[in-house]
Amino acid sequence: MFDLDGWQEIFQSIGKNKLRTVLSGLTITFAIMLFTILLGMGNGLKNTFKSFFSRDAENAIFIMPNNTSKAYRGYQSGRRIEFKNEDVDYILENYDGSIEHIIRRNQRQVDITYKNKKSNYSLISVDPEIQFLERAVPYEGRFINKLDIQKKSKVIVLGRMTKKDIFPSGVSAVGKYVNVAGLAYKVVGVFTDPGGDNEERLNYIPITTAQALYGNNDKVDQINILYNSNLSTGQAIAFGNNLVRDLKDRFDIAPRDQRAIRVINRAEVVQGTKQTSGALDMIVIIISIGTLIAGIVGISNIMIYIVKERTRELGIRKAIGATPSSIIKMIMFESMFITSIAGYLGMLIGIGVLSYAAPGLEKYFIKDPQVDTGIVIFATVLLVISGIIAGYVPARRASKIKPIEALNDA
Structure with missing residues (x-):
């Protein structure tokens, strides 16, 4: 890790470029917040499906007699079973x-x-x-x-x-x-x-x-x-x-008579519920992955811009003795610091929005929309790593620029 001087340089850079820092952080915050909300609402829909069928035993079959709808074996339709x-x-x-x-x-x-x-x-x-x-x-x-x-x-x-x-x-x-x-x-x-x-x-x-x-x-x-x-x-x-x-x-009922004996088999309901839950999972995963990809692209573009904007500053650092590795480390740790804080903030906002909106969401069949914080933390770490990688490539390129060329860069 950096020493105290290294961290002071990072905070000085952040302090001098507040707008740049806020904009790069907002990209991560919004991506994680949206990811958390989408994941929570998907879980809420699944909870609703589960609650519909949790009142009775899952291994149940209900059989109810009714009137026949087809004539069969000499019996007229409409016969009461x-x-x-x-x-x-x-x-x-x-x-x-x-x-x-x-x-x-x-x-x-x-x-x-x-x-x-x-x-x-x-x-x-x-x-x-x-x-x-x-x-x-x-x-x-x-x-x-x-x-x-x-x-x-x-x-x-x-x-x-x-x-x-x-x-x-x-x-x-x-x-x-x-x-x-x-x-x-x-x-x-x-x-x-x-x-x-x-x-x-x-x-x-x-x-x-x-x-x-x-x-x-x-x-x-x-x-x-x-x-x-x-x-x-x-x-x-x-x-x-x-x-x-x-x-x-x-009961001498026609095999194709669907009305004479009504049956509710919870196994069929469970199967349908699993299929619906699987479809919801796929939708949430696709949307969530799309959100993360958008966040990765956003932070990558911002990091490329930030490094290019700081080319002159990096040239001055090299001119006064900074090594290429120290410049790379500084940019990477600054990227990691911003994305970590912004990602954590996005997770907190997302969880807060879900908690606040939970009572009102029940009328839309979204019950208890909670998220697994482990999944959200993993997504945040993924964005942090993406931010580090996004910062490393242009930082490495910038560290190889000769000081005179950097100082002449407009």
């Missing part, structure tokens, strides 16, 4: 090795009352494994269990917001009885859900209880499956396709 418990058994018998959990689900809107507080909520009739799919976590009491299913118990698990709505503050709901559409249910737990307030206004009861009380049948509105998490994305998609094919054959 209905699932029953036996269809769940059929799936388990044929695909047991690919399934971690299978969940029956029915839903209805009901009034839930506790003392003088009443409101309308969704009552979800399910198997206990729904908590793994919905990622619901009891924070009071417990969740529905297998014994509740076997005994067809009149028990209910309230969502956190339901409990907040109808129970007084500070009063535990566990062990209390609530009126659900005219029937008394014992509260055995209260749960939280990462899906937020709307998900926490759902309320769960055993599906066997609902089937016995509301229709006395074995009807199932929806079948949810958590497939084996060891399956690859391709295997999970193939599993879902085979399952739908077999169900269509079981």
